[in-house]
Amino acid sequence: MSFLQPLLSGILTGGVYALAGIGMSLVFGVMNISNFAHGDLMMLGMYMAYFAFTLLHIDPYLSLVLIIPTAFFFGFMLEKLFINRVIHHPHQNQILLTIGLGLIMSNTALLAFTSDPKILTTTYSSSAFNLPGDISISLPLLLSFLITCVIISILYLFLAKTSTGMALRATSQNREAAQLMGINVAKMSAIAFGIGTALAATAGALIAPTYYIHPLAGHSFLLKAFTICVLGGLGSVVGAGVGGIIIGVVEAMSSTYLSTDWKDVIVFVLFLAVLLLRLEGLFGKKGGR
């Protein structure tokens, strides 16, 4: 098989991973909290896409128009109601809270939707097209990747150009100084968590047509998102984007050249290597924040 095949599918899958990683990294950057409910928020995005499709007959990619604002509002409220209470507390309290919130979400989903995996089958779920050199590209994967690119570009412009986006960056670079500029940092935290949740749910919705949808589906993605953040440097949005692509490619390569069973092993070896050799990640600052 051509070397280009796993490389290309790796990049396409990695795009969606990047989306999940960026959401987590943004939350970490602005709030200095590792969100262990991130995977479960992705799972909620999967179910939202599933029900939008089965009940409302909306195409999963189109349903993002509904999912993104809903998820943003959900995340914003989660921060206002729960997360902001631990923002100045030790990390173990924050970890326990976000793990707890995640457990409530996954178990509520288990009660409501049962543990039977759901499959979202669109007319194009299994369609692919062929490129010269015997390379085939799955249509849903390509669509997800393109949508990811659009969303990341919008996010980039928002962070670079708008007043609120700049205030988010300022808060992540120095929370105390941001306060002294007149920035309401409590509101910035809620916005960051809202955006993080919206990105997680979007990533979930984008993979819904190609993955099994079940209440515990988020857990494997949580670890991936966390690995991506560490790889790219915690808090670095660009790093998380690149980290996502790297993880996607490494997974695809190891599935092709070793075996599918090995891909998680390789990913975690990479994770450990970063921790041992370059703790601040590829794009992080020495000393951390």
Add this chain to the structure above:
Amino acid sequence: MLLQLTLEVVTMLDIQNLNAGYGEMPVLRAISLSIDDGEIVSVVGSNGSGKSTLLKAISGIIKSTGSITWNHESLHVLKAHSIVQKGIVHVPEGRKIFPDMTVVENLMMGGYLCKKDCQQNLDKVFALFPKLAQRRNQLGGTMSGGEQQMLAIGRGLMGNPKLLLLDEPSLGLSPLFTEVVFSAIRTINSSGVTVLLVEQNVYQSLNISHKGYVIETGRIVLTGTGKELLNNQDVKKAFLGM
């Protein structure tokens, strides 16, 4: 009549019986001080005497008890970001500029609450510190300490302050940059901005101040005009090595 009006002094910030600290540890004990409109007031004292804590309490970064009155309005009920809106801008110790933002972006964050005259403020800052205009697209984190201090003060000015709180602006600066900073403080003050200056550089700061307070382990032990304090035997002995 006219003379009487111009002599009338308006108390801008009045602090009575202020206590503040970190967690269980008290740092400020029953501090009282007042700042009149148009003054430069400095608070001097050794390391750990509570100077920075005082500024943090005023700007609402840390909680405090007692009363802080700003033009007859209590500041205690306000959050830090609302205190900035009142025209009290705090330039923190260690500059705390945004390292991954350019000079212009840092200044824009200083003008975060700015609704009008924003461009005019930027021009004023560039006129005061021409070096910032030259370095406008450089990342804040890559600048030298002196340049960062100019940026921090410029960023503070972008917020249209009526009262500027400066925490150790000359800390770690070369004599040349120290001179630039102190001359900038005088320029800022003569443009109508009241300044509360916290400094370890006792001579320089008392020299440009209308009024000074000496703080020791969280208490005010001495007060007077800048000149009076400079000539005070205790101040000379403790801070000026004379």
